[in-house]
Amino acid sequence: xxxxxxxxxxxxVRRGDLRLPVIAGGAWLxxxxxxGLGADGAVVLxxxxxxxxxxxxxxxxxxxxxxxxxxxxxxxxxGSLGTARRTSLPARRFxxxxxxxxxxxxxxxxGAGALAATTASLAERHRLPPQLAVIADSESTARWTLETSxxxxxxxxxxxxxxxEQRDARIHLDTTAVLFARDLDAVPRGTPLAVTARATxxxxxxxxxxxxFARGSPEVLGAPxxxxxxxxxxxxxxxxxxxxxxxxxxxxxxxxxxxxTAELDPGLDEAMKVASxxxxxxxxxxxxxxxxxxxxxxxxxxxxxxxLRVIGSxxxxxxxxxxxxPEPSVVRAAVMAGIVLLSLALGRPVxxxxxxxxAVLLLVVAQPALxxxxxxxxxxxxxxxxxxxxxxxARRLARWMPRxxxxxxxxxxxxxxxxxxxxxxxxxxxxxxGVPANLLTEPAAPIATVLGLIACLVLPFAPPLxxxxxxxxxxxxxxIAAIARFAASLPAASLPWLPGTIGAIAVAVAIVVVLVxxxxxxxxxxxxxxxxxxxxxxxxxxxxxxxxxxxxxxxxDWSVALCDVGQGDATVLRSAGSxxxxxxxxxxxxxxxxxxxxxxDRLQLLVLTHYDLDHVGGxxxxxxxxxxxLVGPSDGADADRLDARLRDAGAEVxxxxxxxxxxxxDLAWEVLWPPERGVEPGNGASVTLSVRPxxxxxxxxxxxxxxxxxxxxARMSGVAxxxxxxxxxxxxxxxxxxDPDVYARIRARVGLIGVGENDYGHPTSELLGTLADAGTLPxxxxxxxxxxxxxxxxxxxVWTQRAPPDD
Numbered sequence: 001x002x003x004x005x006x007x008x009x010x011x012x013v014r015r016g017d018l019r020l021p022v023i024a025g026g027a028w029l030x031x032x033x034x035x036g037l038g039a040d041g042a043v044v045l046x047x048x049x050x051x052x053x054x055x056x057x058x059x060x061x062x063x064x065x066x067x068x069x070x071x072x073x074x075x076x077x078x079g080s081l082g083t084a085r086r087t088s089l090p091a092r093r094f095x096x097x098x099x100x101x102x103x104x105x106x107x108x109x110x111g112a113g114a115l116a117a118t119t120a121s122l123a124e125r126h127r128l129p130p131q132l133a134v135i136a137d138s139e140s141t142a143r144w145t146l147e148t149s150x151x152x153x154x155x156x157x158x159x160x161x162x163x164x165e166q167r168d169a170r171i172h173l174d175t176t177a178v179l180f181a182r183d184l185d186a187v188p189r190g191t192p193l194a195v196t197a198r199a200t201x202x203x204x205x206x207x208x209x210x211x212x213f214a215r216g217s218p219e220v221l222g223a224p225x226x227x228x229x230x231x232x233x234x235x236x237x238x239x240x241x242x243x244x245x246x247x248x249x250x251x252x253x254x255x256x257x258x259x260x261t262a263e264l265d266p267g268l269d270e271a272m273k274v275a276s277x278x279x280x281x282x283x284x285x286x287x288x289x290x291x292x293x294x295x296x297x298x299x300x301x302x303x304x305x306x307x308l309r310v311i312g313s314x315x316x317x318x319x320x321x322x323x324x325x326p327e328p329s330v331v332r333a334a335v336m337a338g339i340v341l342l343s344l345a346l347g348r349p350v351x352x353x354x355x356x357x358x359a360v361l362l363l364v365v366a367q368p369a370l371x372x373x374x375x376x377x378x379x380x381x382x383x384x385x386x387x388x389x390x391x392x393x394a395r396r397l398a399r400w401m402p403r404x405x406x407x408x409x410x411x412x413x414x415x416x417x418x419x420x421x422x423x424x425x426x427x428x429x430x431x432x433x434g435v436p437a438n439l440l441t442e443p444a445a446p447i448a449t450v451l452g453l454i455a456c457l458v459l460p461f462a463p464p465l466x467x468x469x470x471x472x473x474x475x476x477x478x479x480i481a482a483i484a485r486f487a488a489s490l491p492a493a494s495l496p497w498l499p500g501t502i503g504a505i506a507v508a509v510a511i512v513v514v515l516v517x518x519x520x521x522x523x524x525x526x527x528x529x530x531x532x533x534x535x536x537x538x539x540x541x542x543x544x545x546x547x548x549x550x551x552x553x554x555x556x557d558w559s560v561a562l563c564d565v566g567q568g569d570a571t572v573l574r575s576a577g578s579x580x581x582x583x584x585x586x587x588x589x590x591x592x593x594x595x596x597x598x599x600x601d602r603l604q605l606l607v608l609t610h611y612d613l614d615h616v617g618g619x620x621x622x623x624x625x626x627x628x629x630l631v632g633p634s635d636g637a638d639a640d641r642l643d644a645r646l647r648d649a650g651a652e653v654x655x656x657x658x659x660x661x662x663x664x665x666d667l668a669w670e671v672l673w674p675p676e677r678g679v680e681p682g683n684g685a686s687v688t689l690s691v692r693p694x695x696x697x698x699x700x701x702x703x704x705x706x707x708x709x710x711x712x713x714a715r716m717s718g719v720a721x722x723x724x725x726x727x728x729x730x731x732x733x734x735x736x737x738x739d740p741d742v743y744a745r746i747r748a749r750v751g752l753i754g755v756g757e758n759d760y761g762h763p764t765s766e767l768l769g770t771l772a773d774a775g776t777l778p779x780x781x782x783x784x785x786x787x788x789x790x791x792x793x794x795x796x797x798v799w800t801q802r803a804p805p806d807d
Contacts, residue, residue: 018353019105019354019357020353020354020357020358020361021353021354021356021357021360022105022109022357023105023108023109023112023357023361024112024356024357024358024360024361024364025357025360026109026110026112026113027109027112027113027115027116027360027361027364027365028116028360028364028371029113030045030049030112030113030114030116030117031116031117031120031364031365031368031370031371032371032372033045033117034046034116034117034120034121034368035120035123035124035204035368035369035371035372036203036204036372037120037204038124038204039121039122039124039125039204040121042117042118042120042121042124043117043118043121045117046114046115046117046118046121047114049110049111049113049114049117050110050111050114052110053107053108053110053111053113053114054107056103056104056106056107056110057103057104057107059103060100060103060104060107063099063100063103064100112361112365115365116364116365116368116371119365119366119368120368123367123368123369124204126174126175127175127176127209128175128201128209128210129173129175131164131171131173132161132164132171132173132175132199132209132210133201135164135166135199135210136199136200136201136209136210137201140166140198140199141196141197141198141199141215142164142165142166142196142197142199143164143165143166143194143195143196144161144163144164144165144177144194144195144196144197144199144212145161145162145163145164145165145192145193145194145221146159146160146161146162146177146179146192146193146194146195146212146218147159147160147162147190147191147192147193148160148187148188148189148190148191148193149176149189149190150189150325151186151189151260151262152184152185152186152187153262153759156178156179156180156759156760157178157179157181157184157187158176158177158178158179158207158208158759159176159177159178159179159193159212160174160175160176160177161173161174161175161176161177161209161210162174162192175209176207176208176209177199177208177209177210177211177212178208178210178211178212178759178760178761179193179195179197179212179214179218180211180212180213180214180735180737180760181195181197181214181217181218184214184217184218187220188223188224188229188232188233189224189231189232189325190224190225190229190232191220191222191223191224192220192221192222192224193218193219193220193221194218194219194221195212195214195215195216195217195218195219196214196215196216197212197213197214197215198212198213198215198737199211199212199213200213200736200764200766202761203765206369206761207369207373208761211736211761211764213709213736213737231322231323233460234323234456234457234459234460235254235258235260235323235456237456237459237460237466238254238257238258238260238452238455238456238459238470239254239260239262239263241455241459241463241466241467241470242254242263242452242470242474243263244467244470245470245471245474245477246474247478247481248268248477248478248481248482248485249474249475249477249478249479249481250263250474250477251263251264251265251268251481252264252268252281252477252478252480252481253448253452253470253473253474253477254452255280255281256280256281256445256448256449256452256473256477256480257448257449257451257452257453257455257456257473258323258324258452258453258456259281259282259287259324259325259327259330260324261281264281265587267587267588267589267590268481268484268485270488270566270587270589270590271481271484271485271487271488271489272484273427274431274484274487274488274493274494275431275433275434275437275483275484275487275488275493276412276416276431276433276434276435276437276438277434277437277438277441277480277483277484277487279378279382279415280441280445280480282327282329282375282379287320287324287330287333287449288317288320288321288330288333288334288336288337289333289337290446290449290450291316291317291320291453292313292316292317292337292340292341294450295309295312295313295316296309296310296312296313299312299313306344306345307345310341310342310344310345313341314338314341317334317337317338317341318334320334320453321334323456327375328370328373328375328376328379329375329376329378329379331363331367331370331376332359332360332363332370332376332379332380332383333379335359335362335363336355336356336359336383339355339358339359340355343355352383352386352387353384353387353388356380356383356384356387360380363376374422374426377422378419378422378423381415381418381419381422382415382418382419384418385414385415385416385417385418385419386411386414386415388414389410389413389414389417389418389515390407390410390411390413390414390415391410392519393409393410393413393414393518393519394406394407394409394410394411396518396519397409397410408439408442409435409439411442412434412435412438412439412442413435416431416434416435416438417511417515420507420508420511421504421505421507421508421511422504424497424498424503424504424507425500425501425503425504426757428496428497428498428500428503428802429494429495429496429497430494430495430497430507431493431494432490432492432493432494432495433487433490433493434487436487437483437484437487440483441479441480441483441484444476444477444479444480445476445480447473447476448473448476448477448480451469451470451472451473451476452469452470452473452477454469455467455469455470455473496802498803554788554799555788555790555791555797555799557790557791558574558788558789558790558799559573559574559575559699559700559789559790560572560573560574560700560702560727560752560788560789561574561594561598561786561787561788561789562729562752562754562779562781562786562787563585563590563591563594563595563754563781563786564590564594564756564781564782564784564785564786564801565584565585565586565587565590565591565594565618565754565756565781566585566586566587566590566756566757567586567614567733567755567756567757567758567762568583568584568585568586568587568613568614568615568617568618568733568754568756569582569583569585569609569614569615569706569729569733569754570582570583570584570585570591570594570618570754571583571704571729571752571754572594572595572598572600573664573667573691573702574600574665575664575665575666575667575693575697575699576665576666577665578604578605578664578665579600579602579603579604579605579664580603580604580605580606580607580664580669581595581600581603581605581606581607581622582607582609582689582704582729583607583608583609583615583616583706583754584606584608584615584616584617584618584619584621584622585614585615585617585618585754586613586614586617586618587617587618588617588618588619588620588621589621590618591618591621591622592618592621594786595621595622597786601625602625602626602627603622603625603626603627604627604628604664605626605627605628605629605630605662605664605669606622606626606628606629606630606646606651607629607630607631607687607689607704608629608630608631608632608642608687609632609686609687609688609689609704609706609707610632610635610681610682610683610685610686610687610706610707611632611634611635611636611638611639611642611681612682612683612707614733615706615707616639616642619642619645619646623645623646623649624649624650626646626649626650626651627651627652628651628652628653628654629643629646629651629652629653629654630654630656630660630671630687630689631643631653631654631655631656631687632655632656632674632681632685632686632687633655633674633679633681633685634655634681635681635682636681639681656671656687657671657674657675657676658671658672658673658674658675658676658719658720659671663694664691666693666694666697666698666699667691667692667693667694667697667699668691668692668693668694669689669690669691670689670690671687671688671689671690672688672689672690672703672716672720672722673685673686673687673688673708673712673715673716673720674686674687674688675719679712683706683707683708683709683712683732684708684709684711684712685712686705686706686707686708686712686731687706688703688704688705688706688708688716688720689702689703689704690702690703690720690722690725691703691704693792698792699792700726700727700789700791700792700796701724701725701726701727702725702726702727702728702729703722703725703727703728703729703746703748704728704729705728705729705730705731705732705742706729706731706732707731707732707733708731708732709731709732709735709737709738710737710738710739711739713731713738713739713742714739714741714742716742717739717741717742717745722742722745722746723745723746724746724747724748725746725747725748726748726749726750726789726792726796727748727749727750727751727752727789727796728743728746728748728750728751728752728776729751729752729754730751730752730753730763730767730771730778732762733753733754733755733758733760733762733763734753734755734762734763734764734767734768734778734780735760735762735763735764735767736761736764736766736767738766738767738770740770740773740774743770743771743773743774743776744770744773744774746774747774747775747776748774748776749775749776749777749796750776750777750779750789750796750798751771751776751777751778751779752779752781752787753778753779753780753781754781755780755781755782756781756782757782763778763780777798779798779800783802784800784801784802784803785800785801785802786800786801787799787800787801788800
């Protein structure tokens with residue numbers, strides 16, 4: 001079949017193809033609502049929908065009966081009135097049949113919604129049984145038996161809760177949680193653990209039933225059972241081989257091949273986001289399609305029957321999902337691939353929209369929590385874009401370019417258009433070079449995926465061959481990384497947009513207008529084209545005006561700045577020409593960009609509250625630019641090496657403890673924590689800095705809490721007795737491990753939260769509630785970007801790079 005024929009076939013949507021997507025969309029919407037209502041609320045919703053389904057079905061039956069009677073009466077009348085009367089019968093039958101079909105479709109959709117609400121209720125009861133809810137609501141400490149279900153990352157790991165013991169009573173459970181433990185080494189998935197931890201509850205529908213904060217080090221109880229250790233060994237071996245490859249290509253390769261982004265540095269991660277290439281490291285439909293196609297084709301070359309090819313491809317697909325772990329986008333893609341394989345086995349035709357609808361329906365009913373997953377939403381929307389939008393866009397583009405190039409452009413463009421409203425909710429920016437970047441990387445991605453996946457499987461048995469395959473896969477991986485870096489470095493790589501729901505609606509309306517202008521016909525197309533031109537002019541003026549207004553409105557006399565460095569802390573203090581930086585965030589590039597934006601070339605003072613990567617990972621940006629460094633207790637050789645590098649570059653490095661004092665321009669600073677002895681290095685020993693203007697001087701007072709947890713905060717408050725402050729740098733990126741009494745005591749007007757995209761739930765609703773109770777305005781760097789504070793006392797002024805979304 002020619003390229004044009006394939007485009008025409010792909011773009012032909014039959015009326016019957018829409019039934020399953022409509023039913024699935026209704027069930028999906030219900031699942032979104034039901035998972036937020038709790039178990040009891042979801043049951044009520046299910047009952048209401050079931051009644052509605054029954055009513056719609058009854059109405060359909062009544063309509064069909066009445067239509068049949070009218071038709072018989074019309075036949076009798078037509079016989080007496082002649083042929084002219086008979087010509088109106090087909091139209092009446094069509095209208096009657098359409099009404100009955102619509103009622104049946106409504107009944108089925110409502111019934112599917114009732115089923116989704118019912119499973120949401122059951123899932124919530126299983127997720128948070130009453131005994132666990134009591135422990136979580138009281139935030140009490142207990143002894144937990146767990147099994148890891150994810151990779152350990154920065155002291156956090158997803159776990160399955162097997163049992164909890166409190167007051168000599170043991171409860172056996174099977175639910176999900178997230179464990180926070182600083183002293184937890186990397187262990188394979190499926191590793192059994194025992195730990196004493198404090199539990200806090202999460203919102204209904206959250207993936208984790210509780211958050212567990214370890215008291216002491218977790219105890220490893222044994223090796224993983226089943227194939228978890230084998231799969232983790234495959235991943236680890238592949239990571240080690242890829243790590244031997246130079247530069248960004250080696251760090252990116254595990255993400256491209258098996259979705260493992262553990263080695264991806266923050267700078268490259270940010271560049272991938274700006275270039276709209278993050279889908280390449282989120283294993284989804286393309287990866288599953290490659291695996292299934294390879295196995296299906298290979299078995300075909302070996303002469304296997306269609307049934308054997310389907311079975312073999314299904315087994316390979318299950319193994320692939322186990323290897324890359326069942327993330328939401330992977331599950332969606334795997335279920336779609338499974339439905340396609342089943343259709344092939346039964347000899348049934350395969351059409352994209354019904355398959356997508358069936359997959360979504362099955363998943364939101366079987367696992368309602370997926371309905372709220374951004375990964376799942378983006379995966380479904382991208383697939384819908386490829387099925388619905390890509391073919392007509394390619395046909396339109398084929399008027400001005402070769403058909404193969406038109407299809408290559410249409411595919412990423414269609415996916416980007418449907419996903420953009422949701423992406424605005426995550427990051428209110430428009431990627432200007434996303435489509436060209438995807439076009440340039442599209443040929444390289446499957447090569448890196450296939451070669452990397454084969455290398456991962458071959459390495460345990462033939463390491464030299466596996467390393468060779470890794471080296472070959474490194475070439476397209478390095479190309480993709482280079483394109484991401486280049487696209488992110490171009491002028492106006494991302495344009496600011498309205499944040500929150502309003503921004504998502506605005507971009508959705510703009511996309512619809514543009515699509516009608518491009519794909520529509522007649523007067524509607526002309527009107528849409530005029531609106532599109534007007535919208536483009538207004539958007540250009542708005543973006544440019546917003547940028548100029550934002551720059552013009554920046555306070556030149558700012559004294560406190562919160563840099564947007566992702567999931568990490570970097571706070572700048574300025575007074576009378578002297579500048580201090582408290583922590584460096586995780587990435588030198590992001591910190592260097594912030595300091596350059598602030599016009600900071602030299603630091604009179606650098607404070608490293610502790611040595612976690614999200615607080616010292618950006619230190620390379622300031623080495624050689626610092627006069628004095630304050631540090632807490634060293635936690636090992638890496639910390640000592642960093643101190644030595646700072647010292648060798650000319651800085652005076654001092655380990656400080658409570659009582660150390662000094663000055664910064666017209667500010668006086670004092671170290672309130674850690675004490676001389678009695679604390680272990682790490683979060684609990686974070687250098688806590690109190691900053692106040694000297695007598696008579698203008699400026700803002702600030703308390704910077706590092707990553708202190710609840711116990712350390714209480715101890716610090718008990719010995720330091722902090723008073724009121726204008727600003728508080730919220731501890732630990734807004735985790736739930738906080739002492740509300742401290743925030744109530746200092747009653748800060750502004751709470752700065754250094755936070756980025758994360759799986760920890762930061763900042764937590766508990767922390768935000770604590771700030772609200774204390775009358776403290778939370779400002780989050782993930783929502784606001786750069787934050788500048790100016791003024792003094794009751795005249796504090798706030799400037800943010802982006803407007804915070806409406807609550």
